[in-house]
Amino acid sequence: MKIIKQLGLVLFLIGLGIFTGTLFTGSFSLSEAEFDEFITSKNYKSEIIKEELKKATVTEEDLNIFEFSSRVRNAYETSNNHYDTLIAKYDAEKNWDKKGEQYQYKIYGKPHTLSYEIAKKAGSGFVKKHGGLLWWFTFGLAIIGALLFILPNIILLGRPGIKHNGIYHEASTNRGWIAWLVLVYLVVFYLLLYFMADYVVNWTYILDPISKFLNGGPASQWFVYGFLYCVIMLVMAARMYIKYRHNKYQIIRTTSVLFFQIVFAFLIPEIMTSLNMPGYDFKNAFPLDYDFFFEWNLDSLRDSGAIGLFILVWGIILTLIIVPVMVYFFGKRWYCSWVCGCGGLAETLGDPYRQHSDKSLNAWKLERWLIHSVLMFSLVMTLVTLYCYFSGDEAFLGIKSQWIKDTYSFLIGAWFAGVIGTGFYPIFGNRVWCRFGCPLAAYLGLVQRFKSRFRITTNGGQCISCGNCSTYCEQGIDVRAYAQKGENIVRSSCVGCGICSAVCPRGVLKLENGPEKGRINPTDILLGNDVDLMDLVNQK
Amino acid sequence: MEHIVIIGNGISGVTAARHIRKLSDKKITIVSAETDYFFSRTALMYVYMGHMKFEHTQPYEDWFWKKNRIELKKGFVKQIETKSKTLHFAEGDTLQYDKLIIATGSKPNKFGWHGQDLDGVMGMYHKQDLEKLEKYAPNNKVCKRAVIVGGGLIGIELAEMLHSRHIPVTFLVRESSFWNGVLPEEESTMINREILANGIDLRLSTNLKEIVSDENGQVKSVIIQETGEEILCNVVGLTAGVSPNIDFIKDSSIETGRGVKVNRYLETNIPDVYAVGDCAEQHEGIDQRRTIEAVWYTGRMMGETVAQTICGNRIQYKPGHWFNSAKFFDIEYQTYGWVWAQPRENEARFYWEHKDGNKCIHINYDKNTRGFIGINTFGIRMRHEFFDKVLTKKESVDYVLEYLADANFDPEFYKLHEKDIVKKFNTENNTNIQLKKKSWKRIFA
Numbered sequence: 013m014k015i016i017k018q019l020g021l022v023l024f025l026i027g028l029g030i031f032t033g034t035l036f037t038g039s040f041s042l043s044e045a046e047f048d049e050f051i052t053s054k055n056y057k058s059e060i061i062k063e064e065l066k067k068a069t070v071t072e073e074d075l076n077i078f079e080f081s082s083r084v085r086n087a088y089e090t091s092n093n094h095y096d097t098l099i100a101k102y103d104a105e106k107n108w109d110k111k112g113e114q115y116q117y118k119i120y121g122k123p124h125t126l127s128y129e130i131a132k133k134a135g136s137g138f139v140k141k142h143g144g145l146l147w148w149f150t151f152g153l154a155i156i157g158a159l160l161f162i163l164p165n166i167i168l169l170g171r172p173g174i175k176h177n178g179i180y181h182e183a184s185t186n187r188g189w190i191a192w193l194v195l196v197y198l199v200v201f202y203l204l205l206y207f208m209a210d211y212v213v214n215w216t217y218i219l220d221p222i223s224k225f226l227n228g229g230p231a232s233q234w235f236v237y238g239f240l241y242c243v244i245m246l247v248m249a250a251r252m253y254i255k256y257r258h259n260k261y262q263i264i265r266t267t268s269v270l271f272f273q274i275v276f277a278f279l280i281p282e283i284m285t286s287l288n289m290p291g292y293d294f295k296n297a298f299p300l301d302y303d304f305f306f307e308w309n310l311d312s313l314r315d316s317g318a319i320g321l322f323i324l325v326w327g328i329i330l331t332l333i334i335v336p337v338m339v340y341f342f343g344k345r346w347y348c349s350w351v352c353g354c355g356g357l358a359e360t361l362g363d364p365y366r367q368h369s370d371k372s373l374n375a376w377k378l379e380r381w382l383i384h385s386v387l388m389f390s391l392v393m394t395l396v397t398l399y400c401y402f403s404g405d406e407a408f409l410g411i412k413s414q415w416i417k418d419t420y421s422f423l424i425g426a427w428f429a430g431v432i433g434t435g436f437y438p439i440f441g442n443r444v445w446c447r448f449g450c451p452l453a454a455y456l457g458l459v460q461r462f463k464s465r466f467r468i469t470t471n472g473g474q475c476i477s478c479g480n481c482s483t484y485c486e487q488g489i490d491v492r493a494y495a496q497k498g499e500n501i502v503r504s505s506c507v508g509c510g511i512c513s514a515v516c517p518r519g520v521l522k523l524e525n526g527p528e529k530g531r532i533n534p535t536d537i538l539l540g541n542d543v544d545l546m547d548l549v550n551q552k
Numbered sequence: 553m554e555h556i557v558i559i560g561n562g563i564s565g566v567t568a569a570r571h572i573r574k575l576s577d578k579k580i581t582i583v584s585a586e587t588d589y590f591f592s593r594t595a596l597m598y599v600y601m602g603h604m605k606f607e608h609t610q611p612y613e614d615w616f617w618k619k620n621r622i623e624l625k626k627g628f629v630k631q632i633e634t635k636s637k638t639l640h641f642a643e644g645d646t647l648q649y650d651k652l653i654i655a656t657g658s659k660p661n662k663f664g665w666h667g668q669d670l671d672g673v674m675g676m677y678h679k680q681d682l683e684k685l686e687k688y689a690p691n692n693k694v695c696k697r698a699v700i701v702g703g704g705l706i707g708i709e710l711a712e713m714l715h716s717r718h719i720p721v722t723f724l725v726r727e728s729s730f731w732n733g734v735l736p737e738e739e740s741t742m743i744n745r746e747i748l749a750n751g752i753d754l755r756l757s758t759n760l761k762e763i764v765s766d767e768n769g770q771v772k773s774v775i776i777q778e779t780g781e782e783i784l785c786n787v788v789g790l791t792a793g794v795s796p797n798i799d800f801i802k803d804s805s806i807e808t809g810r811g812v813k814v815n816r817y818l819e820t821n822i823p824d825v826y827a828v829g830d831c832a833e834q835h836e837g838i839d840q841r842r843t844i845e846a847v848w849y850t851g852r853m854m855g856e857t858v859a860q861t862i863c864g865n866r867i868q869y870k871p872g873h874w875f876n877s878a879k880f881f882d883i884e885y886q887t888y889g890w891v892w893a894q895p896r897e898n899e900a901r902f903y904w905e906h907k908d909g910n911k912c913i914h915i916n917y918d919k920n921t922r923g924f925i926g927i928n929t930f931g932i933r934m935r936h937e938f939f940d941k942v943l944t945k946k947e948s949v950d951y952v953l954e955y956l957a958d959a960n961f962d963p964e965f966y967k968l969h970e971k972d973i974v975k976k977f978n979t980e981n982n983t984n985i986q987l988k989k990k991s992w993k994r995i996f997a
Contacts, residue, residue: 171749173882177716178602258882260965372613471961472936474877474886476848477563478595479608492611513963515603517879519886519933522961526992536574539936541853542870543944545860 013164020160027154034146034214038137040080042069046133058117061091069130077131081210084130085123092118128210132230140217147218155247162251172258174515176484184438185364191438199435206426209233226279227286235282241357242274248360255363261510261523265349269356277353290316292323295351298331299390300452302425306417307401335452336459342525343466344456345508354445357434358486359509362442366511369441369488376488379448379505386424387454393420424449443486447505457504465525467532468501468512470494472539474520481512481521495520498538502531555579556862557639557649559629563848564829565655566590567855568862573620575863580621581647583639585628587679589614593657594848596682597709601716606679632804634822651862654801654812654820654827655855658794658846660706665790667763672771673788676710685713689787692719697785699723699774701760702792703730705878708743710789711752712881722753722783724760724776726792736893736914738903739928743880745909750881763788794846796831809833811844816868818858826862828854838871840890847876873943874926875936883910888939889926891916899925902949902980904973906931913973917949924949932969933961935995950985953977957990 042050047070051062064087068080075083095114102111119126139146169175184190204212216223216231219239223231231239249270256262272295281291290312298304304327313320338346348355369375393416400406400413407413433445446453460466468491475498481491487505491512494501501512501521513521537546556572558565561584569580582590595609617624628642632652639647660675662668674684689695698714700707703725714721727733730747732740747754759777766772773784796811807813807821811833818826827833829851834843841850850871857869877886891914895901900919905912911931917924924947927939938959942952952959956970974987 171882176598176601176603180599180605181602259963260967261963264965469961471933472875472940473849473852474875474936476594476877477592477611478598479592479604479611480595480598483604483608496611510963517884518877519884519961522933522963524964527996530996536571537856538852539940540849540872540875541856542867543872544870545857545867548865549856 013168017161017164017168020157020162020164023157024154024161025157027150027152027157030146031150031154031215031218034139034150034218035212036076037139038077038135038214038217040069040075040077040131040134040136041071041073042130042134044070050130050133056119058091058095058119060094060117061087061119064088064090065130069134077135077211077213080131080134081124081127081208084127084210088119088123088126122207124208124210128213128233131210131213132216135213135217139214140220143217143219144221147221150218151243155243158247159250162247162254165251165254166257169254174517175255176515179364179367185367187368187439191365194438195435198437199431202426202430202435205233205237206430212236223282226282227291229285238278241353242278245270245273245356245360248363252360252363256514259510259514262514265510266359268350269352269359272351273353273356276351284319289319290323293353294323294326294330296353297335297347297452298327299387299394299455300352300354300450301327302390302393302420302451303417305394305398305401307397310401335456336463339456339459339466340464341466343464343506343508343523344453344460345466345506345510345523347456348446348453348507349509354429354433354450355507358437358442358446362434362437362486365437365439365442366486367441367483368439369443369447369486371482371485371488371490376490379488382448383450383454383457383505386428386449387451389420389424390451393417424451441486441488443488443507446507447487453505453507460506461502461504463528465528465531466508467524467526468494468506469522469524469526470498470500471518471520471522473498473541474518476518478517480515480517484511484515486511491521498533498535500531500533553577553579554650555581555648556651556653557647558582558653558655559639560584560655560657560829560831561587561590561624562593562655562657562829562851563590564657564851564855565653567852568653568655568828568859569622569855570620571856571859572862573622575859575865578863579623581623581625581649583625583627583629583647585626585642588624588626589617591679593677596676596679597713600682600685600713606682628800630800632801632806632825634805634825637824649824651824652826653858653862654798654806654825654831655829655851656797656800656831657851658830659797660790661702661793661795662790663792665701665760665762667765667771668790670763670765670771670788671769672786673763673790675790675794676706676713677794685787689714689717689719691717695719695786697722697783698787698789699760699783699785700789700791701774702790703727703756704791704793705731706794707789707791708747708880710791711747712750714787714789715750715752719787720751720753722755722785723747724758724774725754725756726759728757730754730756733893736891736901736903736928738905739885739912739914739930740893742905742909742912742930743883746881746883794830796833796844798831816870817861817866818854818869819861826858828858838869839874841871841874849875873940875939883931884933885928885930886934886936887926887928888934888936889916889924889943891926891928902977904969904976906969911969915949915952922948922950924952927952934959935961938995950983953985953987955988955994957987958995960990 047066068083068087095117099111099114179185212233215236219231219236223235249266252266276295277293281293285291303309313324349359396408396411396413396416399408428449429445436444475495477492477496479492485491487507489503491501508523510523513523535550537549556578558569561582565582569582572580589610591609598604599606629639630642631640637649660677672688674681697720699722700710701724711721711723729740730743761775761777764773771788773782775782798808798812801808811831812820812827814820814827814832818828820827830846837843853871854869860867873889875888898918899916902915914928916926924942953974970987974985978985
């Protein structure tokens with residue numbers, strides 16, 4: 013069994029190694045014809061960019077993606093610099109007409125995005141040619157390896173039950189060197205994905221065949237991310253199924269997040285795209301889906317006829333009615349640990365790291381400040397965006413629409429949710445984003461705290477303060493602090509994963525939806541002691 | 553300002569301190585020789601098993617004590633001078649008190665076995681035991697086999713701990729079946745099975761004769777009393793029960809028996825000296841309880857109670873209905889009310905076991921009045937409040953079965969067994985009890 017496990021690990025690492033290695037392969041250049049076609053499609057007015065880009069991309073040289081990217085970005089910069097100089101010059105000469113003329117020649121957007129667009133067409137080599145085959149040597153090997161590593165646990169873990177043996181002895185799960193390596197890999201992955209997509213263009217070739225099959229077009233970096241997301245969740249769900257095979261709540265919950273990720277977040281949008289509809293994730297509620305009210309999305313929905321209108325109405329109903337009503341009946345868990353994609357990754361890939369959330373009071377204070385600030389940020393951004401959308405102004409309340417959207421996308425969308433939220437799993441735990449950053453979680457949390465039937469019931473006086481519940485709470489709730497007082501746990505941040513209840517050795521905790529009355533029940537004297545004393549102290 | 557000194561920073565002493573603080577402004581000092589901060593003793597096993605780090609067993613953050621003005625003193629009390637109300641520490645210093653609470657807990661029993669103080673022999677009670685275990689049994693290369701002597705709760709936990717590091721374990725149990733002084737035969741048999749299923753070498757009706765030393769004063773083997781068999785091992789765990797940790801009091805004027813003798817107000821024979829928790833011994837058992845209750849919950853209750861008395865509301869220690877819990881490897885156990893190992897004269901029993909052999913319930917009731925007396929539940933979680941109410945209202949066994957669905961506390965989506973249980977009861981007792989559907993109204997009434 014151990015040998016199978018080790019073999020699995022080796023295969024996984026080989027798969028991951030090849031996957032990473034592909035980034036350094038391939039040759040990038042355009043033919044004259046391809047170049048002309050691209051330039052025409054772009055409608056550039058600047059002659060300089062045409063000239064510079066041509067020099068950069070139409071070449072006999074054997075360029076790898078990094079050299080290619082650098083050339084494209086240089087061309088971009090040279091062209092813009094040229095016009096910036098002119099602008100400065102005419103500005104000094106107070107030649108306003110001439111100055112104004114120059115702006116049409118400038119190009120906008122991110123240099124890496126331009127580079128990605130060209131590179132996607134310019135690549136050639138083994139990976140691009142044999143994408144399907146490469147899939148087997150990367151995804152295929154890694155999946156098989158990971159499963160070989162995970163499946164023997166059915167036997168190795170022993171009889172069904174909580175088997176957290178050794179979690180704090182292993183370098184991978186106790187913030188050791190393996191955890192740090194994983195962190196670096198994940199952080200670099202997210203930085204490339206969000207900010208330097210051209211560098212990972214080779215990965216898109218691997219998935220081109222699957223993308224073409226699903227939506228008719230070639231794979232983008234977001235397709236790669238979505239596909240990878242599903243694969244990782246599937247494989248790590250197998251791990252969850254084995255680990256919690258005695259716990260039906262965990263089994264069903266895992267199946268649910270898996271279903272919503274694969275069907276709602278991945279397949280339906282892909283199919284919609286192939287049908288020329290806007291690809292929409294029907295479960296992704298605003299304000300987690302922060303660009304729902306951005307101009308480009310509203311325009312796209314408006315141009316999509318009935319389905320666009322339906323999505324618009326659905327999106328609003330989802331946030332304003334479905335989300336709070338469901339939270340009232342079931343707690344925010346229905347979304348955060350049963351439906352949400354971020355939650356889904358946290359509950360599968362992130363499960364081995366759940367114990368790293370900070371349980372201190374200070375962390376709780378930070379959490380409340382941060383998450384509610386992000387919620388406010390997202391609402392202000394949306395307000396400004398909508399005002400500008402309908403009024404045609406560029407700014408509202410002195411805040412520029414474009415600026416606030418860019419800032420939010422960069423700080424919250426990319427850095428907080430991605431780089432920190434997932435990249436830091438191995439060190440800060442699997443719910444950093446959900447706990448400190450997610451504006452939707454903040455909204456759900458407010459409902460859960462003040463108007464919900466959900467609570468974690470503490471079973472009378474049975475708590476022995478062992479601390480398993482707090483240790484394994486991914487949201488950093490000091491569950492024990494409540495349980496040892498015989499008090500139910502009602503916290504806005506609880507995502508209802510149910511692990512505290514699962515790890516409790518004394519059967520003290522139960523997630524349940526019941527009457528609101530008596531849901532919050534602070535006590536000083538616990539059940540089991542003198543009834544008169546309980547009356548005396550608790551009813552004061 | 554009155555100075556309350558508490559010896560012992562376990563659950564009893566700390567609970568007392570917390571409640572005294574809630575009720576008053578008195579100066580409070582907690583003395584401990586074991587650790588700087590309160591930790592959950594019951595969780596030590598999870599530290600060795602790698603489920604938690606030691607810091608996770610500490611229920612309060614370090615700032616808690618200062619914020620609540622509870623002073624912590626690390627030191628070993630070697631003598632209590634009650635006349636001058638002075639504690640003398642082994643370190644040489646002294647401490648004055650106005651009121652003293654003794655909450656020193658237990659220590660593992662040693663029955664004078666030959667070799668019981670060798671290196672590699674340990675109990676599993678103090679934090680220091682954990683450190684010793686880490687030293688002598690870090691893995692199965694250093695510790696090729698461990699022998700555990702004594703089949704109680706700590707013994708089986710120690711077996712689980714060692715098993716988690718793949719160390720072969722031989723488990724010597726004096727009784728003919730595990731913990732059958734407390735558990736009825738059926739449950740005891742189930743736990744025997746669970747122990748064996750985890751690959752533990754369980755030896756029932758087996759006593760330790762002696763522990764054999766190697767040339768370095770370390771454990772080499774144990775000899776079995778009955779057969780004379782020698783079992784090679786590197787670690788011996790002595791888990792044959794615990795007794796009050798009160799050696800340092802013996803030559804004071806405080807009356808002691810096996811523990812510190814206290815009345816129902818948890819007062820000792822000396823004014824202003826109290827004792828709570830494992831180390832306190834009642835003159836007579838309360839209700840059907842033992843005179844010494846070495847249980848987490850009772851320690852906590854005594855702490856809650858003595859705080860009232862110390863803060864001017866003198867009340868008796870009057871614990872409610874008995875309850876307890878434990879976990880035997882993967883089988884959770886809860887008990888509410890009394891289910892004795894042997895039924896008493898007036899008692900009848902109802903036993904149900906799931907076909908997987910890992911779940912059961914055992915109900916004890918009065919065969920004349922049909923009054924419910926108690927329940928053992930294994931592998932199924934049940935509501936404390938439900939049974940507390942049932943016992944207070946003196947409901948019948950029939951009532952309990954009728955409303956058993958309200959009692960269930962298993963996580964959502966778990967398979968429910970109440971129908972099956974009630975059916976068996978009806979068949980065996982010729983009754984026609986109809987199981988009521990679970991009702992939130994009743995549960996939270």
